[in-house]
Amino acid sequence: MESLTKNRQDPATLHAMIVRAYGVDRAPDPAGDWCTELGHGWFNVAYRIRLRDGAEVVLKIAPPPAVEVMTYERGAMATELAALRLIREHTDVPVPAVDHADTSRNLCDADWFVMPFIAGDNLGMLRDRLTAAESDAYQEQLGAVTARLNAVRGTAFGPLTGPGVPTWRAAFTAMIDSVLADGERRAVGLGRPYSAIRTLISDNAACLDDVTEPRLVEWDLWDNNAMVRDGRIVAIIDHERAFWGDPLIEAGFTGLELPAFGDSQPFTRGYGHPPLTRAERVRRRLYGLYLTLIMAVEIDYRKLPGADHHAWVHARLAEALTRLDG
Incomplete structure (x- = not known):
């Protein structure tokens, strides 16, 4: 789904994110076929990524700060991380774990996090x-x-x-x-x-x-x-x-x-x-x-x-x- 809020990044930046989250030993070979955009979402951009050991993860990136979003959408990624914590701590509802979350904005211009890919x-x-x-x-x-x-x-x-x-x-x-x-x-x-x-x-x-x-x-x-x-x-x-x-x-x-x-x-x-x-x-x-x-x-x-x-x-x-x- 196309939207101005989708903050797409180039392969080099995506690879750097994966290195930060999982370490250089698990990061995929940059020359290989390791990354696919998941296109069904309306707000954040999400990528399905295959690590070097074969494990698959999803990388989500918040909208770029220069794009004006609606008031209720501000800080949406922080809300999602808070929700995932609450759900995992207080319920048995199945949700993905958060492997790594980054708010430094020194690899890209927005917050991002990675989680295991859910087969289904x-x-x-x-x-x-x-x-x-x-x-x-x-x-x-x-x-x-x-x-x-x-x-x-x-x-x-x-x-x-x-x-x-x-x-x-x-x-x-x-x-x-x-x-x-x-x-x-x-x-x-x-x-x-x-x-x-x-x-x-x-x-x-x-x-x-x-x-x-x-x-x-x-x-x-x-x-x-x-x-x-x-x-x-x-x-x-x-x-x-x-x-x-x-x-x-x-x-x-x-x-x-x-x-x-x-x-x-x-x-x-x-x-x-x-x-x-x-x-x-x-x-x-x-x-x-x-x-x-x-x-x-x-x-x-x-x-x-x-x-x-x-x-x-x-x-x-x-x-x-x-x-x-x-």
């Missing part, structure tokens, strides 16, 4: 080949995995790397307002005046006060961020959008109020979540608005191509706004 299929790329029963089974597994992640408790709402705030209403309204501010900065058209959208959010925000305990939220756990093998999820990847918040904001619940994102019932069964209350439905509608606002604004920030994609995103944004109107 990306669930998002496998989706079209699955039967309905197989797809439902994977969604139930995603629900169960997400519930285990959400069981990790925090002390404040907001970024994993801090600072946090004491209430979810304060954290979430700041999060969604930052997206609106990003859109205003680029004069992104959202189909309604920004002031009207802010009023709509304020009019529906009281339900956020029902959330009183910060939980670890992955938020971006779509099919594309699950690796599967032999019918089981063997790892979840790409944790840079995690935060302390309300578990109901998780990606798997999105279809409950925005059906175009897919059927959420198998996920909900696997998660073990009961039918939503009226207040929970309003929260889900706010979270759907947050997601679709990001999708609409990021088109400009990343210069994402595709007229069909643009039209689909703006249709979903209009739907999210309409669902909050009533």
Whole structure:
């Protein structure tokens, strides 16, 4: 996937990174065929690299500092590293180990880290080949995995790397307002005046006060961020959008109020979540608005191509706004 945020590096720089992470004895022969870009991500660039001893690893590099990213994306790699630590320390959810992380920026202009390559299929790329029963089974597994992640408790709402705030209403309204501010900065058209959208959010925000305990939220756990093998999820990847918040904001619940994102019932069964209350439905509608606002604004920030994609995103944004109107 093409995006301005992908910070590609030349082979010499990539090789120097691998030498730093694994030592010269394990680094591949620079003249060999040892590096392939993994192209399915939207934000960071990632490379699959074969070491001299045959082991395979993944190198992820944060966006270049000169590229303007959305407010919620700042410090994303630090967030991912914090999430990986929390998940490994407090759950049994399978995630890659971090072999080496580097924030010195003296080999390239951004932070980077390396981890073992996970052998398996990306669930998002496998989706079209699955039967309905197989797809439902994977969604139930995603629900169960997400519930285990959400069981990790925090002390404040907001970024994993801090600072946090004491209430979810304060954290979430700041999060969604930052997206609106990003859109205003680029004069992104959202189909309604920004002031009207802010009023709509304020009019529906009281339900956020029902959330009183910060939980670890992955938020971006779509099919594309699950690796599967032999019918089981063997790892979840790409944790840079995690935060302390309300578990109901998780990606798997999105279809409950925005059906175009897919059927959420198998996920909900696997998660073990009961039918939503009226207040929970309003929260889900706010979270759907947050997601679709990001999708609409990021088109400009990343210069994402595709007229069909643009039209689909703006249709979903209009739907999210309409669902909050009533």
